[in-house]
Amino acid sequence: MQEANAVPGKKPLRDRLPALTKASYSLGTAVDMWGLWLYPSVAFAVFNMYLGVSPWLVGLALTLIRVYDAIVDPLVGWLSDNLRSKHGRRRPFILIAGILSGLLLPILFLISPSWVGLKFLGVSVVFWYMILSTMIYIPIISAFTVPYYSLGAEMSPDYEERTSIMSYRSMAQKISELGNFYALRFTNLAWFLIPGTGQKDTLRGMQVYTSILGVIMAIFAIIIFFRVKERYYEKVVVKTTKKISILSSLGETLRCKPFRQLMVMGGAFTMGTSMVGSLGYYATVFYVAGGDKITGDNWQFWMGVAFMIGGLLGVPLHATLAHRIGKRQAAVTACAIGICGYGGSWFLYTPAIQWLQTIASSLMGMCAASLWMLHGSIGADIQDYDELNTGKRREGSFTACGSYILKLGNSLGYYFSGLILTWAGFTWKLKVQAPETIFWIRTSLATLPIVGLVIAIIFVLCVPLTKQKSEEIRRSLEARRGTV
Secondary structure, eight states: OOOOSSOTTSOOOOOOOOHHHHHHHHTHHHHHIIIIIHHHHHHIIIIIIITOOOHHHHHHHHHHHHHHHHHHHHHHHHHHHHOOOTTOSSHHHHHHHHHHHHHTGGGGGOOOGGGTTOEETTEEHHHHHHHHHHHHHHHHHHHHHHHHHHHHHTSOOOHHHHHHHHHHHHHHHHHHHHHHHHHHHHTTSGGGBOTTTOOBOHHHHHHHHHHHHHHHHHHHHHHHHHHOOOHHIIIIITTOOSOOOHHHHHHHHHTOHHHHHHHHHHHHHHHHHHTTHHHHHHHIIIIISTTOHHHHHHHHHHHHHHHHHHHHHHHHHHHHHHHHHOHHHHHHHHHHHHHHHHHHHHHHSOSSSGGGHHHHHHHHHHHHHHHHHHHHHHHHHHHHHHHHHHSOOOHHHHHHHHHHHHHHHHHHHHHHHHHHHHHTTOOTTOSSOOHHHHHHHHHHHHHHHHHHHHHHHHHHTTOOOOHHHHHHHHHHHHHHHOOO
16 A cells, blocks of 8 residues: 655655765765675685685684674764764764775785694684684774764655665665675686686785775775765754763664564565575586686676666665655565565576576665665664654664674574585585585575565564654654754
């Protein structure tokens, strides 16, 4: 059923931002995508396929990283909510942490292949380096991402404009995500081929690639700092001198029922899809490409292109749907498209017609981009709901809690990916895997994400904030504390 377009008898509330402002803000998705998600997207290829670390250890490392995030994200959110400066409470974090996260990105891969045979406490030193390097890097990138996503919820009080802001952000995310898909193809360049072997130096390629991306990340952080302002800071936040306790902040955040429903929706989608995110790469290399890693890496890039195109098409489509039928119903449509993409991978990943897999990837991209765009827009509405009930603006706390749940779900998914690969009998030294190994990789890819998507549909429909309800909340807030 279509949601009401306005409160009866009231003039529709509109508060549009310049396109340049929204485009400048959207650059931050590259910092988030490359600083946070590049690492898990290539971890199995670098540490398992190239260095030979057991897949379950790689998956365990990626999971432990997010356990560490359990402390870091809420702390950054609390610090960001309580900061008072002449540049606001989000922008100083975005500038400093954005520059540092870019310049320090290469440390994640500054290891030597000679370390593989060394062991500490019975486990490869490479595993411990994965843990140590990310413990250094995670607080830095979190100091950017939490304030950055918090800022997105503060840019406009308008129900429709929030979807527009998130549309810009989601489309920029799809473009920057292409950088993650291109990473392994970059390592195929002649510069990184080992003479006389035909093999590539994946590790050296990643070191060079992350250095290039890091410089771009730092530039984007500077642009956001100078081009995007904080709407709520002068009118609402700066008047509040009382510090928000970290424990009470987290407690109040988690007591917000619509927020809990949104977290379950996002967590179910993330865990279901990330559980097979790396399995898709293995299916491409060892099933579609017959074990040829260079061919598989090239197809992985084109899969990324298809994923990006699907997202770029899906975001405006679902933004229009959200305007016509409501954000929740548009999210259900996005999940249905994802079910078609992941379920269809059983038929579309085939060595007979290799390019068919790009169709599945485009549907997955359309689902992911659209769902995260709507997730961010609904989340901003929920923060208005929370302000009405508590009298506080705590975007940092909401972002931290939501971000942690999503990243934990993602990392648990990667951990289960490692377990599935180990259980299925995957052997990294073999070019041709056993038929039963390929069967279980393909079966997991085609079924497990669907479970997460069905759960996401159930819980997004439980969120009670329609357009009419959201505009009623906005009017109540503006009557109480004025406009922003």
